[in-house]
Amino acid sequence: MGNPLLLILGAVLALVSAARAGDVSPLVTRTWNGTTYACKTYYDDPVWQDTRKWKALNSSVEGNLLVDIPPGAVCHSTFQGPLGNISTYNAAKCANVTSSFADEQWNIEQPAAALWTYFSGDACRPTTDPTEPCKLGNYPVYVIMAKKASHIKTGILFAKQFGMRLVIRNTGHDFIGRSTGWGSLVINTHSFQDVTFTDSCSGPGDYQGRAVTIGAGVQARDLLRKAHAQNPPLTVVVGECPTVGVAGGLSGGGGHGPLTTLKGWTVDNVLEFTVLTADGEYLTVNSEENSDLFWALRGGGPGTYAVVLSATYKTHVDLPSSGIILNINSTHTNDTELFWKGVTAFHKYSNHFVDKGLYVYYVIGMFGMHLNVQPFVAFGKNSTELAAIVKPLYDDLHALSLKYDAVIKDYPTFFDLYIDMFEDEQAGNSALSGGWMFPHEDIANNNNDIVAGLRNVFESGGFVIGHMWNAGSGIPSSRWNDTSTNPRFRYASDSVITSLAIAGDAPEAERLAAQQKLTYVFDEPLRMAAPHGAAYVNENDPFQPNWQEHFWGENYPRLASIKKKYDPEGVFYAVSTPGTEDWVQIESGTRLCKRGDTPL
């Protein structure tokens, strides 16, 4: 027997610390592989099994809570979800889902579908064999289809109180799976579709002029269509992809697009956000109110600091524009060396193109050995002017005796170009994505090694999507630090995505090998060839070494402290965003936990 006094003292201390832990954090202590963690709560924890809580939540959100069933479930006889088995087979619906599965807009309108499926775990794809198992994978257990700010607030406070993993989902475009999460509660913001233009926005800050305020769910093409209908026709700095959201993840990462070379990042154009914080507090955020949060929300990482309800952007008068689509592929040559000489010539001009105000979107190697530039964009320039800018490239291709096809067109506005030359992409693909940004200096000094790196990606089984733009040329340097994006992007010339296809349900060893290949075989040579480059958080490898520095450079420490100020408990979590160093997904990438058993 021990000393009774000490035993009593020990029991009292245990009670006190349990009470304190209860006050501070609802996280659950778990041990995995010999280490102790404080974990978010999940379906097998008592707090989840109290069905009254979920009923109460559902009534607080006015019946907009649903149990998430992956869309592919209608092709399987049974959905084996965490809340039990459900019979799901429906032949007609299965035919519909099968034919819609690659459609971006269809996926966007599902409550929780990820357009890039790898990080969803791909545990329930459409199939012709209904006996195949259908599981939830990394999709959420519950979804709040928020219709009002109060629904979002209720969801945040519920997740916070009970220690649940909370994920904000807008369109589901995220390449890295940041809009889904194993065992989570998702808040879907896609219903927030208001768009309001104003002719005379003035203050906060020194801006006077036209602006537009949009809800969190508005997508690029819809916004540009409404801007085009104004008099005069207006435009906004959005991404190249017509279906990506604008105020959600795009702005959270910074947002580059066809106008970036002339008008900066999407977030260089933000005047104000309204948000709900991790405490469920409604805030107006601009250069005067909550200005630290304003800075962080402009490129400091998606889904990290607060839920954005609306955002106000500067608009620009739309202008006549021109574009070129250029192809070099097996129609033109089967000579591998000649093809790569052509790519080298093209890439050498990335500084020239952006210095002349262009934006250039291109793909290498998605369908065999091909270069598809679609398009070169010249905002406010006609085809004569654009042709003159691109002429040195054509001269080089002629000198190489390399054939190519190019189509050049004039458009009455940039909007007409955007609708004609940019295309919706396909959903339902499973891949890892990485990449790197090549700045002016490295293009000037080391273009051959950079192109060798791109060739290596292709020859190692991947493909490349490039975006030539410079976020520094269109806005004065005195404004560069107004956003929290990596300052190195102010010298950008080309930012590429590298992509490696891998099945979403691949065994763990295969996954690890693919991740290693992406980080070290594909991307490491690119980082070496362009040591002054950076990485764009929305289109990159979250598992690369030094992601903090690559994504945010010298802005990282301040971002981490703003995260701590506005969300000290980690109510919001998105992989490899500021302040997430202590969080890990244990048990084969499932439960989200903090290292150490003392919560916070």
Ligand SMILES: Cc1cc2nc3c(=O)[nH]c(=O)nc-3n(C[C@H](O)[C@H](O)[C@H](O)COP(=O)(O)OP(=O)(O)OC[C@H]3O[C@@H](n4cnc5c(N)ncnc54)[C@H](O)[C@@H]3O)c2cc1C
């Ligand atoms: C086909 C394709 C083309 C792309 N083209 C471009 C491009 O031209 N330029 C560019 O910059 N990027 C581009 N991207 C990347 C894009 O910026 C990211 O995928 C971005 O995260 C998408 O944001 P979303 O809100 O539409 O998507 P979601 O996947 O729904 O959300 C992405 C992230 O944002 C968070 N989030 C969403 N809504 C909110 C909100 N209201 N408040 C707080 N956090 C929120 C989510 O939690 C998640 O972390 C492209 C992606 C794809 C798949």
Ligand SMILES: *[C@@H]1O[C@H](CO)[C@@H](O)[C@H](O)[C@H]1NC(C)=O
């Ligand atoms: C478990 O811990 C051991 C020892 O620390 C470590 O070597 C191993 O990689 C860990 N396993 C996993 C799956 O993390």
Ligand SMILES: *[C@@H]1O[C@H](CO)[C@@H](O)[C@H](O)[C@H]1NC(C)=O
């Ligand atoms: C929430 O309530 C609505 C309306 O009553 C109902 O249709 C829905 O199934 C409920 N959700 C859950 C998860 O019970």
Ligand SMILES: *[C@@H]1O[C@H](CO)[C@@H](O)[C@H](O)[C@H]1NC(C)=O
């Ligand atoms: C759910 O269905 C699967 C496959 O039919 C079966 O193996 C499992 O035991 C079932 N689980 C429950 C809880 O009924």
Ligand SMILES: *[C@@H]1O[C@H](CO)[C@@H](O)[C@H](O)[C@H]1NC(C)=O
């Ligand atoms: C799928 O069903 C929806 C709703 O019933 C319908 O609008 C759509 O056209 C169908 N799509 C296909 C490809 O069959």
Ligand SMILES: *[C@@H]1O[C@H](CO)[C@@H](O)[C@H](O)[C@H]1NC(C)=O
């Ligand atoms: C390249 O090879 C393909 C397939 O053999 C052939 O169809 C094509 O004509 C070839 N291209 C050239 C330029 O010879």
Ligand SMILES: *[C@@H]1O[C@H](CO)[C@@H](O)[C@H](O)[C@H]1NC(C)=O
């Ligand atoms: C383009 O603009 C220039 C003047 O900037 C003009 O000389 C030229 O004719 C125009 N070309 C077309 C095709 O409109």
Ligand SMILES: *[C@@H]1O[C@H](CO)[C@@H](O)[C@H](O)[C@H]1NC(C)=O
């Ligand atoms: C090859 O180029 C031609 C134009 O010359 C284009 O029509 C075709 O789609 C291209 N093929 C690929 C695979 O890019």
Ligand SMILES: *[C@@H]1O[C@H](CO)[C@@H](O)[C@H](O)[C@H]1NC(C)=O
């Ligand atoms: C922007 O910040 C960097 C360091 O973070 C600093 O070197 C630079 O001078 C700042 N620029 C302006 C215009 O304030």
